[in-house]
């Protein structure tokens with residue numbers, strides 16, 4: 241195929257129908273921790289994919305997590321060669337849609353909880369298979385727990401990735417439509433600071449304030465940040481104390497760690513796990529682990545990128561790459577050495593905030609690119 245003969249053009253996409261269906265997906269709020277809410281989204285996506293002729297299977301995960309949905313187009317052995325990763329959970333609590341982040345269009349921008357990260361990308365995956373029709377076989381995995389680290393479905397993703405020759409991740413594009421060819425790794429830690437409770441008015445000398453010790457610890461943790469090297473340490477949640485007039489016995493910190501490479505991973509994790517209180521009456525309980533290893537560009541992913549690049553050019557947008565600070569399920573597949581392209585979803589901004597939005601004009605060229613890429617990969621694997 242020469243660049244001008246890619247079968248799917250951006251003008252082929254029925255954007256108003258796409259947006260109408262996207263509104264249905266966003267209307268089903270699906271915070272990761274709410275299993276029933278995520279499963280309601282799984283119900284809808286399964287029915288939608290089935291109606292388009294995909295073969296759909298649904299797999300229980302664990303008692304806390306929504307189901308893993310898998311949709312296939314084409315014969316199973318062919319479909320296994322191209323794995324498309326999406327997730328149906330969002331970071332937004334139920335009520336966000338009726339509250340701080342209603343569905344709304346403002347000029348080119350479309351707002352809503354999860355609209356950008358990543359219900360649009362998930363719907364694009366299904367629609368790309370519809371556009372490609374019998375010219376492309378692929379498997380879409382709709383992950384229910386990506387936003388909390390993919391604990392319940394990581395193994396299933398890795399098993400599927402090992403059968404694949406290419407993994408396409410529908411996470412949103414970054415900073416002006418860039419796709420992602422490398423990602424930092426991440427680790428999640430919880431540190432419980434244990435002190436000793438006492439009445440703050442009558443027996444303050446008996447108390448050992450966990451909040452005071454935690455405050456000092458927060459500064460030590462934040463001092464590990466090294467933006468020049470790409471090391472990020474964020475104390476994102478802090479909870480402690482019981483009543484105003486009690487010396488607090490407990491304070492809990494939830495810490496997010498971002499790691500540019502394995503050397504930094506070893507260094508930061510070792511330092512974090514070695515943190516000790518200076519007061520003998522204070523105790524730290526540190527628990528956590530690396531949830532996603534860092535990944536960089538390898539020859540397989542570079543080759544996949546060079547397959548996609550001329551298609552994107554023909555669709556009217558340049559394929560610009562970057563290393564993202566955020567982790568995704570692409571970290572797992574790239575770490576296994578499977579060629580992985582990430583950030584193939586819509587352009588937009590402000591994921592995980594009440595200003596989350598996508599840029600509507602980015603949908604047709606990127607959706608057409610994806611459909612053509614699936615066709616090209618299918619042809620290359622014949």
Ligand SMILES: [Zn+2]
Nearest residue numbers: 357358386411
């Ligand atoms: Zn996401």
